[in-house]
Amino acid sequence: MAENKKKKVRARTPMPHQDPLERGKNFKEVALGYSREQALVEAERCLQCKKPLCQEGCPVNIDIKGFIAHLVDDELDEAYKVIRSTNSLPAVCGRVCPQETQCEGKCILGKKYEPVAIGRLERYVADTYAATSACEAVADVPTCASEQEGVKVACIGAGPSSLTVAGYLATRGISVDVYEALHEPGGVLVYGIPEFRLPKSVVSRELDGLRALGVTFRTNWVGGKTVTIQDLFDDGYQAVFVGVGAGLPRFLNVPGENLVGVFSANEYLTRVNLGHAYEFPNYDTPAYSARQVVVLGAGNVAMDAARTALRMGANEVSIVYRRSEEEMPARREEIQHAVEEGVRLRCLCGPVSFHGDNQGRLKGMTVQKMALGEPDDSGRCSPICIEGATEQVPCDMAIIAVGTRPNPILLDATPDLALNQWGYIQADAETGETSIPNVFAGGDIVTGAATVISAMGAGRRAATEIARRLL
Amino acid sequence: MGYEILVKEALIPGQTTLMVIDAPQVAKKALPGNFVMLRTSENGERIPLTIADCDKDNGTITIVYLVVGKTTAELNTFEQGDQILDVCGPLGNPTHIEKSGTVVCVGGGTGIAAMHHIAKGHAAVGNRVIAIIGARSKDLLLFCSELSSLCPEVRIATDDGSAGHKGFVTEVLQDILETEDEVAEVVAVGPVPMMEAVCRVTKPFGTKTTVSLNSIMVDGIGMCGACRCTVGGETRFACVDGPEFDGQAVDFGELKARLWQFKEQEGESMKQFSRECHCHGGK
Numbered sequence: 001m002a003e004n005k006k007k008k009v010r011a012r013t014p015m016p017h018q019d020p021l022e023r024g025k026n027f028k029e030v031a032l033g034y035s036r037e038q039a040l041v042e043a044e045r046c047l048q049c050k051k052p053l054c055q056e057g058c059p060v061n062i063d064i065k066g067f068i069a070h071l072v073d074d075e076l077d078e079a080y081k082v083i084r085s086t087n088s089l090p091a092v093c094g095r096v097c098p099q100e101t102q103c104e105g106k107c108i109l110g111k112k113y114e115p116v117a118i119g120r121l122e123r124y125v126a127d128t129y130a131a132t133s134a135c136e137a138v139a140d141v142p143t144c145a146s147e148q149e150g151v152k153v154a155c156i157g158a159g160p161s162s163l164t165v166a167g168y169l170a171t172r173g174i175s176v177d178v179y180e181a182l183h184e185p186g187g188v189l190v191y192g193i194p195e196f197r198l199p200k201s202v203v204s205r206e207l208d209g210l211r212a213l214g215v216t217f218r219t220n221w222v223g224g225k226t227v228t229i230q231d232l233f234d235d236g237y238q239a240v241f242v243g244v245g246a247g248l249p250r251f252l253n254v255p256g257e258n259l260v261g262v263f264s265a266n267e268y269l270t271r272v273n274l275g276h277a278y279e280f281p282n283y284d285t286p287a288y289s290a291r292q293v294v295v296l297g298a299g300n301v302a303m304d305a306a307r308t309a310l311r312m313g314a315n316e317v318s319i320v321y322r323r324s325e326e327e328m329p330a331r332r333e334e335i336q337h338a339v340e341e342g343v344r345l346r347c348l349c350g351p352v353s354f355h356g357d358n359q360g361r362l363k364g365m366t367v368q369k370m371a372l373g374e375p376d377d378s379g380r381c382s383p384i385c386i387e388g389a390t391e392q393v394p395c396d397m398a399i400i401a402v403g404t405r406p407n408p409i410l411l412d413a414t415p416d417l418a419l420n421q422w423g424y425i426q427a428d429a430e431t432g433e434t435s436i437p438n439v440f441a442g443g444d445i446v447t448g449a450a451t452v453i454s455a456m457g458a459g460r461r462a463a464t465e466i467a468r469r470l471l
Numbered sequence: 472m473g474y475e476i477l478v479k480e481a482l483i484p485g486q487t488t489l490m491v492i493d494a495p496q497v498a499k500k501a502l503p504g505n506f507v508m509l510r511t512s513e514n515g516e517r518i519p520l521t522i523a524d525c526d527k528d529n530g531t532i533t534i535v536y537l538v539v540g541k542t543t544a545e546l547n548t549f550e551q552g553d554q555i556l557d558v559c560g561p562l563g564n565p566t567h568i569e570k571s572g573t574v575v576c577v578g579g580g581t582g583i584a585a586m587h588h589i590a591k592g593h594a595a596v597g598n599r600v601i602a603i604i605g606a607r608s609k610d611l612l613l614f615c616s617e618l619s620s621l622c623p624e625v626r627i628a629t630d631d632g633s634a635g636h637k638g639f640v641t642e643v644l645q646d647i648l649e650t651e652d653e654v655a656e657v658v659a660v661g662p663v664p665m666m667e668a669v670c671r672v673t674k675p676f677g678t679k680t681t682v683s684l685n686s687i688m689v690d691g692i693g694m695c696g697a698c699r700c701t702v703g704g705e706t707r708f709a710c711v712d713g714p715e716f717d718g719q720a721v722d723f724g725e726l727k728a729r730l731w732q733f734k735e736q737e738g739e740s741m742k743q744f745s746r747e748c749h750c751h752g753g754k
Contacts, residue, residue, distance in 0.1 A: 181559065181690075181692050182559075182690060182692075183510055183517070183556070183557040183559070191690075191694075219557070220557050220558060220559035221496065221559075222559060222560070222562065222692060225500065225560065225561060225562060226496050226497065226500060226559075226560065226561070227496070245694075247693055247694055248693050248694070248696070248708070248711070249694070249695065249696045251696070251699075251706060253706075257706065258699055258700070258701060258706060258725055258729065259728075260728050260729055260731075260732040261732075263696075263697075264695060264696040264697075266694055266695045266696060267689055267695035267696055267697045270689050270690060270694065270695050271689060271695075275516060275517070275689070276514070280736065280740075281736075281739050281740050281743050282514060283514045283515075283516075284514060284515050284516035284541050284542060284740055285516040285517070285689075286516075286733045286736030286737070286740070288736075359728065360724070360725065360728030360729075361728070361732075407692070407693045407694065407711070408693065408711055409692060409693060409711060
């Protein structure tokens with residue numbers, strides 16, 4: 001009997017992708033999404049466990065079992081409602097969440113077979129659902145919850161954590177204004193993650209959904225400059241959520257780092273994504289196309305930068321990383337996509353210095369060969385220098401993707417806000433409340449650079465507490 | 472929705488323009504030394520421009536720009552009543568202003584506009600401000616009358632000698648430093664070679680010298696690091712650590728190289744803009 005059951009488990013439905021050779025030359029989305037048939041077949045793999053572990057693995061606690069059950073019955077609207085009741089950005093999460101370590105990582109099927117493709121199903125539901133009435137979908141009423149007279153909340157920064165706060169509070173009738181420093185809301189979703197991984201049209205659809213719920217976006221407002229937290233309370237907001245992201249890029253502190261041609265990943269990706277440099281000169285923001293590009297770092301941002309450089313016309317792109325492929329912090333799928341597209345992994349190499357020509361332009365770098373030693377505090381094998389073993393790597397562009405530090409603008413303007421030892425905002429783990437009453441914080445400005453979904457989880461916890469206090 | 476242009480005045484026709492823009496939230500907070508990031512259209516680039524003046528009561532800021540590339544050329548096609556798509560600010564640290572005695576403010580070219588706002592701040596706290604302004608010729612000098620109303624002394628240098636001293640602002644500065652008893656600070660705003668030359672002049676006198684760096688910026692809010700410069704051997708970001716720094720510590724050579732890095736692309740943008748303007752009959 002048990003034997004029979006095992007045989008019935010179908011293989012995970014593969015995701016259709018754009019051909020690697022084609023996609024390396026365009027900015028169109030790489031993963032194409034399930035068809036209706038593929039989605040239904042995959043949904044049927046779900047065992048509908050009595051105790052769904054997948055939901056525990058999800059930072060925003062989506063009723064995964066519930067939405068998949070509706071999908072199996074081909075009730076798309078219902079499935080969408082289930083997701084949207086806890087997740088303001090399903091089309092984004094379906095694309096960029098590290099499902100393998102969260103929901104899918106806990107899927108019981110994954111113990112013997114491959115887990116249910118929860119992320120792909122979430123994406124299918126969000127993409128397919130015609131978002132005609134965001135209110136109806138989320139609040140289960142034809143119009144939004146009746147407005148709570150005089151209750152208003154401000155969010156600073158319009159990235160994933162604030163969008164989650166806004167979505168949750170808006171469905172409960174609370175008026176939310178989101179203050180964003182850049183000219184477009186979305187935060188890392190618009191300036192950081194490239195079009196081929198998360199199309200801007202998907203983000204703007206999610207933002208339109210929030211607007212339909214009554215959320216207002218005020219762009220070009222810099223938290224700490226144009227408006228301070230005190231200004232917001234003076235303006236009558238009863239609570240403020242700070243979701244300003246991790247901000248300032250880190251550099252390597254090696255000689256030659258300010259040569260022309262050495263970029264931070266933030267600059268490079270912001271130029272290409274927010275500034276549409278890939279459509280230059282129809283858009284005005286420029287970015288170079290280089291022949292040989294090196295990317296320093298091996299996280300998701302590094303993969304995004306490398307794959308972007310390739311699409312911008314580079315002949316050769318390599319990731320320089322001081323440990324081995326095994327230790328790379330990026331998602332497996334992103335590394336695999338990069339390699340398929342032609343990105344070279346130059347492992348066990350650490351940056352020593354950059355060299356320029358007499359015009360101050362980058363022409364190469366020196367790297368130190370490394371070997372792997374004993375595991376360190378992070379549990380990963382530590383890199384050890386191989387004495388005297390250096391190598392010259394010719395390059396005319398280098399992109400530094402080694403993380404970020406807290407942005408000082410809002411923090412300097414708010415001296416009362418307590419910070420932790422790393423300079424990030426100290427916030428209560430349960431509620432997100434900071435040292436200033438009714439000021440909440442979440443996302444990268446609390447945790448340091450992390451994932452979209454963990455920022456959303458923090459937003460959801462803060463929003464729940466804000467709603468509890470104000471309603 | 473945008474930011475309405477209330478006044479447009481060609482300070483130097485076809486070259487330098489002044490605009491008064493309706494931006495109450497920026498004006499409310501703006502201080503001398505601050506800048507804004509501005510974008511003209513959906514396909515446009517974000518560029519930094521110094522706030523040359525602000526009127527908190529009327530909710531306006533004043534910008535002065537030199538037409539150098541596509542964005543400023545496009546901005547120059549806008550007229551009074553038109554809307555600028557994005558004006559974000561005020562950004563950067565304001566000028567450090569305290570009562571300190573005599574302050575010499577040196578401005579070159581379009582930099583005179585930003586220098587004017589700083590001079591105004593120093594005058595407001597009771598400092599004795601000596602202004603030195605320079606340009607190629609008399610017709611290219613800005614803010615002469617405004618500065619005259621703020622400063623007991625406005626000294627002029629022109630390359631062709633059509634007004635004031637024939638030569639560079641640095642020669643006038645040298646003269647002042649040699650004759651004045653106590654100069655608390657020299658502030659220089661203008662082209663990089665000018666600021667560099669000012670620092671060379673002040674160095675032997677040991678006078679505190681502040682320069683305002685006009686690095687390339689993408690976001691202007693400390694997110695991209697495009698504006699990084701080396702000051703005192705350390706990497707600093709002009710947008711959040713500056714834009715003003717101790718001039719003696721700045722690596723001007725690196726700053727120049729970084730400022731020119733997109734020259735080719737800027738040229739291409741400009742060429743396309745001129746072509747388009749031409750086929751639509753120009754503006």
